[in-house]
Amino acid sequence: MAKANLEYYKIFYYVAKEGSISLAAKRVCISQPAVSQAIKQLESVLNCQLFIRVPKGMRLTKEGEVLYQCVREGYELILKGEERLDRMLNLESGEIRIGASDMTLQYYLLPYLEEFHIQYPKIKVTVTNGPTPETLALLKDGQIDFGIVSEPFSLSEDYSVIRVKEIIDIFVAGKRFDYLRNQTMDYEELAGLPVICLENDTSTRRYVDEYLSSHGVVLSPEFELATSDMIVQFAKRSLGIGLVVEDFATELIKQGELFEVKLKTDIPSRHFCVVENQRFAHSTASRKLLALLKESQYNKI
Structure with a gap:
């Protein structure tokens, strides 16, 4: 059996659904003779009659009903796909x-x-x-x-x-370390203090470790924690000197709960980045x- 033009099936779908050549022509935006010709072409390719003309329009034959059940399911699935795609493109879903x-x-x-x-x-x-x-x-x-x-x-x-935002790594301390408030420390002095850091599998920890190592300093943390929020809480309770990105400590510094431990040479800034594959x-x-x-x-x- 020869293959029919898919456009014929679209026209067939609307003639069957509307039961009318004229209504189908309006739905597919072509002339009534063009619709009639498409149906004749489809019947010729399929070698069977699909419609019977009746006083009120067009009625499917038994063969036409069998075909319509499958065409309707497929075409309406396409329409549903187009609708979902349109919603995605218009940001109504996704x-x-x-x-x-x-x-x-x-x-x-x-x-x-x-x-x-x-x-x-x-x-x-x-x-x-x-x-x-x-x-x-x-x-x-x-x-x-x-x-x-x-x-x-x-x-x-x-x-x-x-790169979308600059960030700065700082050391912060609570009231028990108030004697450090007016001091400016070098990295070697810092290594002698009880330090609180993130765990090893973080970019923050790796960055600071590599930077200090390049200056001959290796930190031996008193505490290694999973989150920076926990670090500032530990530092607030004076359990050690906390290493965090400045944003995490800003509010507690403003409130006087923490202070920044000043270094003779600040750790170079780094960045948040948007990364795409x-x-x-x-x-x-x-x-x-x-x-x-x-x-x-x-x-x-």
Whole structure:
């Protein structure tokens, strides 16, 4: 059996659904003779009669009913697909998958998610929380659309990296260490104090360890904790000198609960970055949120 033009099936669907050549012609935006000709062509290809003319229009034959059951299911599935695609393109549906740490989420991403959700409330946003190495692993496998990570990290040319916010690592202390408040310390003196750090599998810990090591100093932390929020709480209780990104301690410093331990040479600043794996395409929703984030960029790597 020869294959029929798919357009014939579309016309067949509307003639069968409407029971009328004239109504079908309006639905497909062609002339009535063109509709009649398409049905004749389809009947010729299929070698059977599909419709019987009746006083009120067109009625399916038994063969036509069998064909219509299948064509209707297929064509309406196509229509449903077009409708869902249209909703995605108009940001009325869709999903965005993001990888971010507590730090990048709290001190960079969250306000943008709030703004995006107000504009596009029907878009589902999934945030997978984890340190930079974990986020980059998810990005490599295409399990997230993009990641918000903190330097340092290394990637191949397959990735796009955009710096979006400068961050500063500082040491903070509570009241038991008040004798350090007016001092300016060098790195060697710092190594002799009880230090509170993040665990080893974080970009923050790796960055500071590598930097201090380049100056001949190795920290031996008194406490290694999972989150920076816990570090500031430990430091507030004077359990040690906490190493955190400045944003985590700002409010407690303002309240006088903590103070920054001054160093003779500040640890160089680093950045939050938006990272994309260019091997994978983005959805319309993902591209829209990325455009919002990139408006804040000030230096492309």
